[in-house]
Amino acid sequence: xxxxxxxxxxxxxxxxxxxxxxxxxxxxxxxxxxxxxxxxxxxxxxxxxxxxxxxxxxxxxxxxxxxxxxxxxxxxxxxxxxxxxxxxxxxxxxxxxxxxxxxxxxxxxxxxxxxxxxxxxxxxxxxxxxxxxxxxxxxxxxxxxxxxxxxxxxxxxxxxxxxxxxxxxxxxxxxxxxxxxxxxxxxxxxxxxxxxxxxxxxxxxxxxxxxxxxxxxxxxxxxxxxxxxxxxxxxxxxxxxxxxxxxxxxxxxxxxxxxxxxxxxxxxxxxxxxxxxxxxxxxxxxxxxxxxxxxxxxxxxxxxxxxxxxxxxxxxxxxxxxxxxxxxxxxxxxxxxxxxxxxxxxxxxxxxxxxxxxxxxxxxxxxxxxxxxxx
Numbered sequence: 001x002x003x004x005x006x007x008x009x010x011x012x013x014x015x016x017x018x019x020x021x022x023x024x025x026x027x028x029x030x031x032x033x034x035x036x037x038x039x040x041x042x043x044x045x046x047x048x049x050x051x052x053x054x055x056x057x058x059x060x061x062x063x064x065x066x067x068x069x070x071x072x073x074x075x076x077x078x079x080x081x082x083x084x085x086x087x088x089x090x091x092x093x094x095x096x097x098x099x100x101x102x103x104x105x106x107x108x109x110x111x112x113x114x115x116x117x118x119x120x121x122x123x124x125x126x127x128x129x130x131x132x133x134x135x136x137x138x139x140x141x142x143x144x145x146x147x148x149x150x151x152x153x154x155x156x157x158x159x160x161x162x163x164x165x166x167x168x169x170x171x172x173x174x175x176x177x178x179x180x181x182x183x184x185x186x187x188x189x190x191x192x193x194x195x196x197x198x199x200x201x202x203x204x205x206x207x208x209x210x211x212x213x214x215x216x217x218x219x220x221x222x223x224x225x226x227x228x229x230x231x232x233x234x235x236x237x238x239x240x241x242x243x244x245x246x247x248x249x250x251x252x253x254x255x256x257x258x259x260x261x262x263x264x265x266x267x268x269x270x271x272x273x274x275x276x277x278x279x280x281x282x283x284x285x286x287x288x289x290x291x292x293x294x295x296x297x298x299x300x301x302x303x304x305x306x307x308x309x310x311x312x313x314x315x316x317x318x319x320x321x322x323x324x325x326x327x328x329x330x331x332x333x334x335x336x337x338x339x340x341x342x343x344x345x346x347x348x349x350x351x352x353x354x355x356x357x358x359x360x361x362x363x364x365x366x367x368x369x370x371x372x373x374x375x
Contacts, residue, residue, distance in 0.1 A: 006088040006373045007035035011097040016040040020258045030055040032366045075100040095120040102143030116152040119281035124207040127279040154286040174288040176295045178357040197226045199268030204231035209274025209323040217249045219329035228253040266296040275303035276323045294353040299345035301331045315352040
């Protein structure tokens with residue numbers, strides 16, 4: 001059904017508070033005169049929603065919060081929710097919401113949209129579980145060819161997903177809003193610069209080089225490692241820090257809301273975006289944290305994977321390394337001791353951020369949606 005003001009319901013499996021990509025997408029489309037709703041999950045630890053956004057937010061409560069029963073229950077609840085709400089389009093964010101959105105699309109006969117934040121069947125948590133991987137892949141092949149619009153976070157993933165699911169994937173990069181120089185000064189003044197720190201922001205999950213980064217701190221002096229986020233390895237990493245007696249060097253910040261994250265990023269000495277080559281999703285990734293570091297002018301120690309190599313060849317804004325304890329420690333010490341290199345990477349990061357920011361991606365996003373509804 002086509003409404004005068006197109007309504008789009010986006011569906012995710014997180015609790016909405018920390019999903020910067022979806023906050024940017026929904027805010028931009030709402031500002032472009034779309035009626036936007038973002039549906040997510042209500043978790044036991046969920047904080048109150050930020051009601052200042054220009055789009056509607058809805059949380060669904062489940063009895064199960066992890067594993068196969070969660071995905072089954074959430075998709076059933078989501079399906080009934082979508083079935084009972086008018087909308088011009090349903091957008092599935094990754095494969096874990098695609099069953100509900102795809103089935104609701106069949107009943108409602110509206111536009112199906114697919115936004116791939118990652119190569120879902122190639123994340124480390126799935127690649128070693130062949131039956132699970134097969135099920136998710138079959139689900140994708142069932143519904144994604146029906147989608148009227150598909151997009152993902154980087155060129156390499158767009159090509160790969162397009163071939164697998166026989167549909168064209170556009171690219172909407174997961175980049176931050178450009179911060180003007182006045183705001184940047186305010187952010188940098190918020191934290192005491194006498195306490196320098198290396199910064200990681202994101203999920204504490206496997207294959208993100210977190211264990212290696214923690215152990216590398218044995219070889220690094222006069223600076224702390226701050227980890228912002230939680231995930232599957234939250235307790236395991238805390239146990240590792242305790243076992244290695246690194247409590248004074250490694251600090252866990254827990255979940256940080258996006259509006260509070262910017263100042264922490266801006267005041268970091270070094271950013272970390274380390275990944276292990278366990279699955280094509282990470283190998284061809286373009287993480288939002290990487291662009292957050294660029295935006296803040298924070299030199300980054302980054303995985304030497306194809307998309308990051310391509311950007312670094314153009315701007316020389318990062319130190320690219322394999323996920324190895326000694327290499328990570330050596331790279332940190334080099335950046336701390338080599339002021340010429342550090343300042344060069346800082347300047348180049350700020351230059352690169354002018355070409356990787358949301359004001360540019362937002363234009364592409366809005367044009368895609370206008371084209372979809374004007375056809």
